[in-house]
Amino acid sequence: MAATMHILLVDDEESVTYLLQTEFQEYPEFSIATASNGGDAMNLVRSKVFDIALLDIRMPRVSGLEVLRFIKEHSPTTQVIMLTALADVKNAVEATRLGAYDFLSKPYDFDVLMATVRRAVEHRQLLIDKEVNAGSRPIEIIGSSKTFQDAVGYTRKLAASDAVVLIQGESGTGKELFAQLIHRESPRRTQAFVAVNCAAMPDQLLESELFGHEKGAFTSAIKTKQGLVEVANGGTLFLDEVGDISPLVQPKLLRFLETGEFRRVGGNDARTVDVRVVSATNKNLSDEVKAGRFRDDLLYRLNVVGLRLPPLREHKEDIPHLVAHFLHRKSRSKTLSPAAMEVLMRYDWPGNVRELEHVIEGAVALAHGEIIEPSDLWMNVGLRADAVPVSREVMSASPMASLEDVEAEHIERVLRANDWNRTRSAHILGITPKTLYLKIKRYGIRVPPEA
Ligand SMILES: Nc1ncnc2c1ncn2[C@@H]1O[C@H](COP(=O)(O)OP(=O)(O)OP(=O)(O)O)[C@@H](O)[C@H]1O
Ligand SMILES: [Mg+2]
Structure with a gap:
């Protein structure tokens, strides 16, 4: 209904x-x-x-x-x-x-x-x-392994109920995607799906985003504003990164979950809406409770039904399908060499599906020909200063090279992956832009004229 x-x-x-x-x-x-x-x-x-x-x-x-x-x-x-x-x-x-x-x-x-x-x-x-859903495209969830399909099947079942759901899983495992799946398979599918990132905003702003504010509630409140709980009325409210919600806003969210009531910032009237709450976090909320950063009564209210998404390393047999999916989205013609696929199968994927998606996108941009080779695969580029090309095994499998050759090649790759942006590349490489400049000259790295 x-x-x-x-x-x-x-x-x-x-x-x-x-x-x-x-x-x-x-x-x-x-x-x-x-x-x-x-x-x-x-x-x-x-x-x-x-x-x-x-x-x-x-x-x-x-x-x-x-x-x-x-x-x-x-x-x-x-x-x-x-x-x-x-x-x-x-x-x-x-x-x-x-x-x-x-x-x-x-x-x-x-x-x-x-x-x-x-x-x-x-x-x-x-x-x-x-x-709310500007630019949203149909959701495609890839994965046919038993581990993954169990999670999908369980999600479809719990979608039909109106239960409050907490999705837990490592970063990049698809928590947001599953939140959308819950909404789309629920009786509320024709109503709004409103996502709020609780980590992205300062406390005050989060409260007024969630619950709205009355005109004059604070200096910049020049107009009355509806909260996202109201925009989501009849539909689903997705609280992303809920583990980061501040101690200031936690009691207000708790009250809302307990009674369905809320007040706009600066308002006195208690309001009610009909929303289903789905939340997600990559933190271990029980640990957060133990550390005193998260209220246990709030965790209890958020976690009426728990959904745990498996890390990618636990369902590696889905990697080839995911790769095909991400490749197809970026390029109709490029494919992976068997050696490259093997590298992907051997890697541990700490950043899970999101990391795989980025690696494939990067490879499509980097590969010169139609075939993506191990040397086109870059894990963690842009995430850490010690960005490492692929697996170390691949490096050691390639012919012996001097340290300088490896350094020159590495610098060029980082530059390319960052659209030749020297400031960003220097940051990733952990050197100053000036040192980067000197190394580019020394190794004769050819920077495209437009860069
Ligand atoms: N099974 C899947 N099939 C297709 N794409 C997927 C799948 N799982 C994740 N993705 C894609 O991977 C990316 C990360 O997924 P999502 O944002 O849902 O992860 P998350 O768990 O919310 O991550 P984070 O904790 O970093 O916020 C998205 O682009 C998503 O579309
Ligand atoms: Mg997310």
């Missing part, structure tokens, strides 16, 4: 809201809240996120237009459909300007109303997709 759609009905004639509510009862996918005046409507909007609001324009005291303005400021993704008693052109124009989605004239025809509501729901979805 699809996620529930929340609708707010606002009309001062209670017979109208009563009738509408009765008619909506036949559609269990809609959950209806009603208000008979603008003030009540605003209070409801303060405490909850609605997908759709149906608003009567003419109401005593607070008019429908004022409620519309309030909704668009406090809950911009809510789509508002205005109900008017007469052909009220002036108000219609004004409502459009304020961001109303559509109009219906009273007495309304319920079928027409329903069709309009469904269009508005779709429109909201498109808006959210555009905002």
Whole structure:
């Protein structure tokens, strides 16, 4: 079943809201809240996120237009459909300007109303997709080994439930990919998937990104902003690098998980949304708890269902398939020599699938011909100052060379892999740009003229 759609009905004639509510009862996918005046409507909007609001324009005291303005400021993704008693052109124009989605004239025809509501729901979805999933491509998860397929099968099963999931695994094992898989295989798939990287932001910012803020909550808060928990309403909220969430934000997240309630920064109203939380970390959270950096009650709430992704070294038989997949994405013509494949099979992959992806991308860029050779494979380039070409075995398998030859070749490779950027290359090589410059001259390394 699809996620529930929340609708707010606002009309001062209670017979109208009563009738509408009765008619909506036949559609269990809609959950209806009603208000008979603008003030009540605003209070409801303060405490909850609605997908759709149906608003009567003419109401005593607070008019429908004022409620519309309030909704668009406090809950911009809510789509508002205005109900008017007469052909009220002036108000219609004004409502459009304020961001109303559509109009219906009273007495309304319920079928027409329903069709309009469904269009508005779709429109909201498109808006959210555009905002949230910009550029997202279909997910492709490669791997047919038993170890890996067990993880995929387990994930598909737990996707169907609404359980809070914690994905653990080393860096680059595909945690984000699996979070997307959970969403796409869940009943919430038509709603938003919102990812938040908890490690990428300072505390204050993370709190306001997650839960939103009221205008004036802090100096730069010039406008009320919805939190990502609200943007994710009906869908899935992915908390990436959740192990890095600060002690300041941890209690707020805990409260949200326990009660479904949150407050915007600078706001007093408790709000509720309906989101499924999936989180991921490459830290060992039990260790973090022991070290006093992570609350154990929060870990307990996040880890209702645990999913552990295997490191690549535990399912090496998937390497050839992954290689084919990454190669195909970068180049239609290049292939790996058997020796190169052997190197990949022998390596330990501390950076897991992400490292393999980068190595293949780098090899496609480096290989002169159509065949990728062991010498085109670079593990960890750009990650560590002691970047090592391939496996040491390969180096020792090549004919004896002088240290200088090896150094010259190594420098050239690092330069090439970094688009001939000398500052970056010097950093990776652990030497100053000046030393790099001198070595380039000494070894006669040919730097392309445009670099
Ligand atoms: N089984 C797989 N099939 C295809 N691509 C994969 C697979 N696993 C991972 N990838 C790719 O590897 C890269 C890393 O995956 P992802 O970002 O999901 O890992 P992660 O566990 O979140 O890593 P980190 O801990 O570093 O954040 C991505 O580009 C992803 O598309
Ligand atoms: Mg990740």
